[in-house]
Amino acid sequence: MYPQPTNIWESIEYSSLGISIAESLWAFPTIETLHVIALVTVLGTLLVMDLRMLGLASTAVPIRKVSDDTLKWTWMAFVLAAITGTLLWISKAHSYMINPYFLTKMGLMVVAGLNMMFFHFVTYKTVDQWDAAASPPMAVKLSAALSLVLWIVIVFCGRAIGFTLGIYY
């Protein structure tokens, strides 16, 4: 039997869903596989958009077109990554909540979200002026560079979690 939960994270971990995923031979690896496929799709499509915003690739294509081509796939994959990530988290919620790499990863994802919102609601207002520019304004480039750096560190944190899950108590 499982011990009595002493905090909310243990209650989530010892829920029937958490226990089912943790005890199953195939559930965690299968969900994790979907998580990997989803996250490489998020990052791979983001890379296409960010390189365009940096003026390093697809420079003959207007930025709006590149956005139309990539954004819906980025979002679909992100939703899958978020759902599968939540399921993985439920199965070991307490271990994740005391892991500094997990907490850093979540914090950086918030920063990445804020960066994206700033770009879409502030920088993007003037898109008509730089839509077709091979080399967009500095604000656009900074946003893309920040996005790439953040997501690369997020991938590192994600991998680090798997190597440090048993270290912290």
Next chain:
Amino acid sequence: MFDLLFNLTDWLRSTFLLDFSFWITETPLSLFMVENFWNVPLAQVFHILAISAAFGATLMLSLRVLGKAGTHQTLVASADRYIRWTWWGLLVIVLSGVLMITAEPIRNMVNAVFWIKMILLLVVVALSLGFQKKVRAAGLVGGIEARASGGLKTSALLIVVLWALIMLCGRWIAYVPV
């Protein structure tokens, strides 16, 4: 399924791969990879980042052929934009993969899933080479209005599915009973 994989791995254990793997563990590169805690996770991070670049580019070209993205561009322009990212990405995937194998040769090479993954990789490389050639050819003939044939669309989809299966194998190397 698990039984079949287990028996396959059991057979691999009786081949030269076991001695070969033990030999690798004594090499300086293998020792270097395991003596620092972060070397293996960092190799995996490069592996994942390179998969993102290569798979993202592969996906975008396949979506273009399927008419689901980038249809404002010619097939040739899409091919020029994405194909190089697939191959340069694959180079980094292979290099980081070799480092990971060197760090843990037994876990990888005495493992049925690893060899299924390698076979699928060879299949997707061969398929992609033919596919990319045909995409360019179709684009050169038809310009922006060029429609990919049914066969080309099937290949586009199959390549994406194969990449997903390869990733599945990659993750299951760590979990399969050995």
